[in-house]
Amino acid sequence: MAVNLKNPNLYFNRELSWLKFNERVLEEAMDSSHPLLERMKFLSIFSSNLDEFFMIRVAGLKEQIAADIHELPADGMRPDEVLDEIGKKVHHDVSKQSRILLEDVLPKLRKKGIRIRYYNTLTSSQKEELRVYFKEKIFPVLTPLAIDPSHPFPALRSLGLNIFIELRDPIQRKEPKVAVLPIPAILPRFIPLSGKNPGDHLLLEDLIKPHLDMLFPNMKILNANIFRITRNADFDLSEAEADDLLKLIEKELRKRRLGTVIRLEVADKIHPDSRKFLQEITGLSERGIFDISGPLDLAAFIYLTGLDSPSLKDAPFTPALNPYITRSSSIFSAIRKRDIMLYHPYESFHHVVDLIQEAAKDRKVLAIKITLYRTSGKSPIVASMKEAAASGKQVTALIELKARFDEENNIVWAKQLEREGVNVVYGLLGLKTHCKILMIVRQEEGMIRRYVHMSTGNYNDKTAKLYTDIGFMTCDEDIGKDASDLFNLLTGYSRQNKWRKLFLAPHNLRSNLVSMIQETITHHSKSNPSQIRMVMNSLVDPGMIQWLYKASMKGVKVDLVVRGICCLKPGVKGVSENIRVRSIVGRFLEHPRIFHFKYGDTEKIHLGSADLMQRNLNRRVETVFPIENPDLMARVCSILDAMLEDNVKARSLDVDGAYNRVETEKNRPRLNVQEYFLEIAKEQSQQIDTIS
Helix, strand or coil: CCCCCCCHHHECCHHHHHHHHHHHHHHHHHCCCCCHHHHHHHHHHHHHHHHHHHHHHHHHHHHHHHCCCCCCCCCCCCHHHHHHHHHHHHHHHHHHHHHHHHHHHHHHHHHCCCEEECHHHCCHHHHHHHHHHHHHHHHHHCCCEEEECCECCCCCCCCCEEEEEEEECCCCCCCCEEEEEECCCCCCCEEECCCCCCCEEEEHHHHHHHHHHHHCCCCEEEEEEEEEEEECCCCCCCHHHCCCHHHHHHHHHHHHCCCCEEEEEEECCCCHHHHHHHHHHHCCCHHHEEEECCCCCHHHHHHHHHCCCHHHCCCCCCCECCHHHHCCCCHHHHHHHCCEEEEECCECCHHHHHHHHHHHHCCCEEEEEEEECCCCCCCHHHHHHHHHHHCCCEEEEEECCCCCCCHHHHHHHHHHHHHCCCEEECCCCCCEECCCEEEEEEEECCEEEEEEEEECCCCCCCHHHCEEEEEEEECCHHHHHHHHHHHHHHHCCCCCCCCCCCEEECCCHHHHHHHHHHHHHHHCCCCCCCEEEEEECCECCHHHHHHHHHHHHCCCEEEEEECCCECECCCCCCCCCCEEEEEECCCCEECCEEEEEEECCEEEEEEECCCECHHHHHCEEEEEEECCCHHHHHHHHHHHHHHHHCCCCEEEECCCCCEEECCCCCCCCCCCHHHHHHHHHHHHHHHHHHHC
16 A cells, blocks of 8 residues: 655644754753753853744744634644644743753852842942943943833844833822833943952843833832743745845845744743733733743853853864865865865864955956855955955855845845955845855966865854855866856856756755655665765754655665755654664754765755755755765765764654653763864874874
């Protein structure tokens, strides 16, 4: 009997799977093997992840309900059912987060000299100092907002902290009045305290509350409670109707600030009347209200990780330099000799920066073309592009204005680069340009040579120290021609649909991946078994999942390392018994996408920017590129081997959706894959130092 691979029981829900990923982040905050400030970092990341989840995913579910959309995802769950499950799960996890903070991390930090103090525990001299500080630095910036028939409830900033205040006029003795005090984001959340302990801080809200009398003179403060709202931040872009995409994005950014309220967070000690008022004004049900023990907005607590306390952080490391580059007179000569692969952050991202800087200064370079999805605040890459344009080179930057939550930064970059003479384009209508590609065109001895860099991650020198990604440098002629055709497609009216070596979404990426899965099925036998190994952030696309199920049903072993969302259900009898799914969450954010197929006498390895999600395969411009050099292929396989052998930070997904720590086999040494590659990088650096 044929198996119905569209059966909803074969799929996990996307949103609930994401919450499982964020739970794994929270587990890292509980892990005592991490230094204390690293545990605080994970608490902060858990909160910032959740903020984005509500702004986009929960908001999207609510929009589906409001629009009465009946189309169901592969797992068959209705939006209201998913919201109910989200409510239960998030309430549980947020309570757990507060316990970790208040009962574990903060008490232990206190013993190490980093203390979040309460105002009533301060000395009289500290209080007097703070009162002066408040009058001079804080008071002038604050704006209390009355709420009454002539003053409607204000349009508060999403994710901002606010104080809800009930007060009474002692002379008129009428019903209590209410007001809201937004806490401006420009003010520092953590205020260092004077005294013997340099690690003492007071939270801004705990300074403001005791001084409300200055804002409401001659009024009696009945109670004051912290709250925070989250708004819908998803864009609704009708690009086909837009004359100017830049102006459209700027308009939508303004609308985002007034999006529908989808979450209300309140201090758990809030007065019941205040809570009821806020619930009524936001129109939220109980599942959208979160009573928080301790401080709100723990994302801001990332501040503490910047304190000068090396013993409470991960040991610093210096990324290794690539020996082929360091031994060459220039990066161009190194690439001409062989393809080069860089595994960040273990190997230095500065090689990529150096490539662009060298190109900017090199008189033989005629043109530089690059896609920028996310980049850093003071990007050396952007600076080099400006320098190249100033020297008369043809410089083109495709800047993706729709990179979520980086829209404003990218608008700034776009305008700056245009002023410096860079050709700036915004990509294709209806598609996000998510591929990571750089092409440098160079005149060499009567011929034109293209140098291409592609990567699984962004051209961002900051995140390159925090994310694991793989970059690739080549002057392969076919890849160079594909790169030229890709940029022509992105900047002009090209209808190119044939590609030599690159897989390109939404053109041929899906079909080529399917073809390789089919090949593994066709050539699989007991004597010569096929193998599929993949690494990605998320696995959601039902069509791709069904092909992996088909491979499993034919006996092909499938190993998947999926850091985040995984809708594929492993271990289902007769369907996915040959599929193993792991997630690695550790010091660095696992970010590479690797596709490895082995069948018959053939082995193929591709890297790229695309996850197996509908958005990546259908609605984004993505590149996946081949690794053909045998040494580099072996290196990618060693990375895959190590990931699949991790028994410290890896969790294994079971058929019921639970992620369990991988059990260590008897007599098998513990392997933390990230620490393993840090050690290799250290050895590589020592070897280069010895040679030099």
